[in-house]
Amino acid sequence: MTITTSSLRAHLLQSLSTLPNRHDLGLTILVSEPKKTTSIFPHTPIPPKCFQQDFLIVLSSDLPSNANIKPQDQDSADAPSSSTTTSLFEQDESPKKVLVSAISANLYTFPSSSSTASSILYISKVDSSGYSPSALPLTRLLIVSFFNFFLLHVQNVRIQLFARSQNQYLFANSSQGGGKKVLSGAGLCKWWKNVYEECVISYIKLKSTNSTKEGEQEEGIRLNYLLPGYEQVESLNLLGKGKDLPERLKWEYKPPFDNPITSTGNTNASTNSRNLPVSLATLIPSLPDDPKTRFLEELVTDSFQQNPNPLKQRPQQQKQGESSSGSASVKKSKKEIELEEELNQRQSSHIALSKIDKKEFWERIGFRQECAGDVTGFFTLEMSGKNKINGDVETTISKITGETGGEKNEQSSTIIPPIRPTTEIVDPITSLDPESEKVSIAQPKDIPISSNSIPSSVPASQSTDRPDTIPKEPLLRIEIINRLLTALTNLDFANLTLAIEGSEIWLKQVKSIVKGEIGEKSSEGCFGLIPRKVDLPESGGAGLVRKERQEEKVTMLMPRKKKKV
Template sequence: MTITTSSLRAHLLQSLSTLPNRHDLGLTILVSKPKKTASIFPHTPIPPKCLQQDFLIVLSSDLPSNANIKPRDQGSTDAPSSSTSTNLPEQDESPKKVSVSAISANLYTFPSSSSRASSILYVSKVDSSGYSPSVLPLTRLLIVSFFNFFLLNVQNVRIQLFARSQNQYLFANSSQGGGKKVLSGAGLCKWWKNVYEESVISYISSISKDPNQKREREGGEIKLNYLLPGYEEVESLNLLGKGKDLPEGLKWEYKPPFDDPITSTGNANTNNTTNLRNLPISLATLIPSLPDDPKTRFLEELVTDTFQQNPNPLKSRQQTQQKEGASSSSSASTSTSTKKSKKEIELEEELNQRQSSHIALSKIDKNEFWERIGFRQECAGDVTGFFTLETTGEDNINGVVGSKTGTSKVETKEDTNEQHSTTGFSIPPTVTDVVDPITSLDPESEKVSVDQPKDIPISSNSTSNSALPFKSTDRPEPVSKEPLLRIEIINRLLTALTNLDFANLTLAIEGSEIWLKQVNSIVKGEIGEKSSEGCSGVIPRKMNLPDSGEGAGAGLVRKERQEEKVTMLMPRKKKKI
């Protein structure tokens, strides 16, 4: 399923329109067109067929025209020059805008032979600027609404993120000014856990009110799991607390993400029997490599360390084969090599690299991987956490994720653990893959050969703990008639946003204005003026709200907090006898 800008825009506007906001809120929704990618599983020679979509959502707010704002860091080097006033100009009656929240995310879809594909929604970065004129939790509300869109519209989706406390992610220097509150590692993990719980509660409430959604989702499952690297489950409960009361039958599981398969294969295509290779069970097909994620960097380091310690088995094997081939038919091999294009040679080299990486990662046990990741720099300092929310459908065919043939709907924790251990996402030693190395590794190629096999034969042993993340009879992805942006455009605008300075409110206003104009110009030139209008929306301010709410610009004029008076108990003097 291709996510369109109009559908996401309509959902976010409808969800946020119920807010008691005293100021106009602006939404900028940037969605890329689906693009083939092989980078999500870069360490296996048989990467799954995967389509990637990128999302950048920015929420801005109008500011009160009568506000007189002074930045906190007037004496810093980041303060504007003397020619720039630090107060909002009184002669300009048009409201000023400032970006208050932003989300950067990626959707990875694995098409299957059934009508429902498996997807990973990876939340790469979320940030707030701290300059919101509202006391409403706009960032939280935006994320919950964003999550619910995918829960309601994408079957078999995993919402995945890695929580790590930083001063800023998308709004540079925003921790220096405004009212931004940087949470500790434990505080941030607790915040994300609550966001996930709110999303689940809202999702269940939505489908219970919609008969069509309720009928379509009947028989499905919702799974919540999290892991704080380096901490036991009891310690995590002490750090994060109990949380919200979840619906009956739903609870958190303390386990690592991607402990079970994303997708599974259907019937094998055995027409082509060339390029046969036996591949061992490996982390290369279990743990995806997601952008700016510690798992990705750890996988890379494990591959590099293995290559440094042990010689490349594939390289020596190829050298032996080349010597044998040279002695028998040197002239034929020479003529064949000269016919290869530069692109074919590069793809063959990539295939060899992927095979070597797959073998290297097969030597690492998954339990060891998750234990060691807790000692890495990203996870060893403050508290960090992996959070997963997964919806699965029980009526899918051919073993797509969530199907549990021969099992009941209600299962105990022991049953769940047993199931995970028998359906692990990896390649068994008995599997023989059949793949065209040239076309299968080329994410840019739009042509698929008729004779090209799209997956590998799977052992008939039903107890095998492995499956490859793609299907043999992939249905073509429906092409959206709505024009979408190229991924390169979204990356460019994301970089432009992170290059702005949010050290004080004046700089934040200027930067927000520059970025919004840049978005309007680039998007208009990319998809046309009419389509670019659909990439933004406004949530009008509510009139006649009671004063007990936000107040007149509450939260905008950031006054310095008065020092709290601490009353100390005076020691009682002993009475003289």
């Protein structure tokens, strides 16, 4: 299923509209169009068919015109002074905006021959600037709402992240501003564990409000985490008990991707046809900026240094043999030679990773630099089973996607894309190149789809680089989102003045680029507003204001004091 900007925007606005916010909140929702990728499994000869969508969600807030601004989670003397803040508003009477929270994520969808695909939602980066004028936990609420959207609308999804404490990820120098609290490694892992629990609890409450229809299958929710280098007992002491989860739901202490992704079965069949052994290459995906990815690369590199790849010389030897055999042989093009070299490289990498046991892999990763210094953690929320969609949202999505030529499930009104014949022959060399427009002779050439228009006359079964179900509303190119993400990380949030200036520049840049990419009317759907609430009590209302941290009670044996005579 392709996620559309309008459906995600509607969900986030609806979730955040219940906040007792005293200042206007702005949402920027950037969603990319699906793009075929092979980078998620780069060490196997025939990677599974996978489509990638990128997301960049940024929350901004208006600042009050008075000088009494208290940065979030901070009672420090480093907070902006009253005189500094007042001078910012003397230049312009319009309210100033500042970016307060941001999420960068990737969705990997693996189409299946059945009606249900599998997906990985990878949370690449989450950060807060520390300049929110409200005490509301905006970052936490934004993440929970973001997670719940995918639990509601994506079937068989795994929400995966790697928690590692850093001063900043998306807002450069924001730790110097005086309003940002940087958690320790154990504190960050505990925070993420609570976020996952809050997400599951709120999702189950939301689903329980809807009556279960007859014939609807039970959903399976699984939670697991791993702190590399620590035993389970040690992890419990570090993270604590956590929230009370619903019945029959508990955390499991095990590594992520302990079992293969459902849709990779065709990949295993393909590798078996090549007489290749079972390998980590088809079990552990290579996600961006993730220690697992770097460790897999190092294992392959070390293996090649110890045992040089004998397949590297094959294309050159075959090329020499063809040139000496005369006109009977067909000379390969440069592109074909490069693709064949890549195929041989992947096959050798697959064999190299097959010699590493998965238990050994997870034990050794705890000694790596990313995991050895401070406490780090892998967290997974896995949802399986038939996932029903709320009726209102479902109607909205149907209006957006329109008629796709797919069939409707009798138990659900969600669109199921037409299934391709299983007898389709796939060229393994061509399939390794996601950007290639080469197709078989029996199929017409795929028509490029621009970001401004999507042709509806091309049958979905003829497209080789895009999912079967394509929304009619335009989406951004992945390159555009990467460009705007880079622009965000290049801003300076060292103090409130720089944060306001950088926020204004970035928001104007986003509106200009998105407007030029998908048009003025479509670009309006990438932005949303949560109006401020008036007549709120002084406490902020609804009990959502962050409470001051209390001293934890520690039970331990104490020496008994002697009584004075």
